[in-house]
Amino acid sequence: MILYRAHLLWSASPTQLGEAADGALLVDATGRIGASGPFEQIAPHHPGVEIQDLRPLWILPGLIDLHVHLPQYEAVAMDGLELLPWLEVHIFPAEARFANVGVARQAAKCFFADLLALGTTTAVVYSTIHQAATDAAFQEAESSGIRCAMGKVMMDRHAPPALCEDTETSLQQSEELLQQWHGKADGRLLYALAPRFAPMCSPELMRGAGALSDKYDAYLQTHLSENAQELAWVKQLFPDCASYTEVYHRHGMLNARTLLGHGIHLEATERALIREAGASIVHCPSSNAFLQSGVMPLKQWREEGLGLGLGTDVAGGPTLSMWQEMAMACTASKLRSALLHEQAAVAPAEAFHLATRSSAQALGLQSRIGGLEPGLDADFIVVDPRCSDPARRTEEAAELVLSRLLYRADPRMVRATYVRGRRCSALDL
Ligand SMILES: [Zn+2]
Structure with a gap:
């Protein structure tokens, strides 16, 4: 037990x-938050407990990246192309390198x-099609201490030969990995089935992925409505479907554990389908800007009651920083608001909500992560506000x-990162 x-x-x-402002966060031996609030109220109830005085540093809940591609990390910031040619030129070659397990493990x-x-304590991750690479990635996630939902990418058509799977094999390997990792490390590691997106998945593969998600109560992640060319391709491949x-x-892929990356260009009927299923849209504004995909109407989607989260979508997004992703959510919303005169812009507090509470809710983990209340797991970060302030101030209004x-x-402002009370990353404290 320790009191911060x-x-x-x-x-x-x-x-x-x-x-x-002068707060206390009590972390118990199981890695849960035992108490939190003003220090003068909490401390007297816990005499004899070790106190770590971190002032003037701040403690925030750990950030949640709800959409990120591990094998693409080495291919970040390759500018100049839109989604489909960018996949061909930069991304698929990077993913093909994961056929080598050693490459995958090091990455x-x-x-x-x-x-x-x-400062990211929870990540929802796409690996590649490779079973062994995904297994190695899970092992690394386990030893790093991070909370992680991950899955091998599934694609059985229109993919480059080196990355195109047989439908049966894709489903079978996904199920094996799921059985091996879903719920491991006392629930810190979870499985997220990952059919890449409709153009590269056969109807059988999509149906199979949806059935596995239902059978095992596992997450299902995919991409939806990101780019104009992609939308036209989906229309051509699925002429019987009224929308993406x-x-x-x-094909049975929409449920309460479904995480839909992007969701920019959605008709009202599509939003209704997503809402009814209880699925969530993962807003990836940096990626949407980088690949010139568009600007999702965040305010409108929220007002309509859609489940929402935030993701970096590396390598569509050029960095793993959820701080920059939150800033981009605000900036993109301001540009949209200014250009279209349609809605008020998103403020930092809303972006912060999206990266913590709202993403936790999208995962159905709101009683585990996303805040600092007693009973939640102690997933938190220690931040030095002086690093981002030219005047090195510490005690200013929280909004500022x-x-x-x-x-x-x-990069120096996150001084330490804790998951379930365990310090997983730290600069000097
Ligand atoms: Zn993505």
Whole structure:
């Protein structure tokens, strides 16, 4: 048991922050939060407990990256192409290298270490089609201490020969990995089936992936409605379906554990299908800007009651930093608002909510992660607000501090990252 003394900051609602300026976070021996709130109220109830005084540092809930591709990390920031040619030129060659397990293992080590160093405590990850590489990536996730839902990519048509699978094999290997890893490390590791997107999945593969998600209560992640060329391709491949979302709906891929990357260009009927299924859309604004895909109407989707989360979509997004992703959610929304005169822009507090509470909700893990309340797992980060402030201030209004952490994220500002109370990454404290 240990009691951390620091300025606590969390998301209290989609638009409001909660804070305890001189706060205490008690972490018990099982890695749960035993108590949190003002230090003067918490400390007297726990005499004799070791106190780690972190002032003037701040404690925030760990960030959740709801959509990221491990094998693409080495291919980040390759500018100049839109989605489909970018996949062919930069991404598929990077993914093909994961046929070598050694390459995959080394890449996974760097990937999880970098996520944790940036303050991401939970990541929902696509691996490649390779079973052995995905298994190695799970092993690295396990030893890194990160909370992770991951799955091997599934694609059985229109993929390059080196990455195109036989339908049966894809389903069988996915099921084997799922049985091996879903719920491991006391639920810290979870399986997320990953049929890449409709154009590269046969109807049988999509149906099979949906059935496995239902059978094992596992996540299902895929891409939806990202890019104009992609939309035209889906229309051509599935002429009987009224929309892109209907393709997934008809093939049993929409459920409450479904995470749909992007969801930019959606008709009202598609949004209704997603809402009815209880599925969530993962907003990836950096990727959407980088690949010139568009700007998702975040405010509107939220007002309509769609489940929402936030993801870097590396390598569509050029960095693993959820700080930059939160800033981009605000910036993209401001540009959309200014150009289209259609809605108010998203504020940092809303982006922070999206990266913590809302993403936890999309995973159905809101009683485990996303905040600092007693009973939640102790997934938290220690942040130094002086690193993002030219004047090195520490005790300012929470809104101001958060705004600078987002817009002026600095690699030194995340001083330590804890998952279930275990320190997984740290600079000197
Ligand atoms: Zn993606």
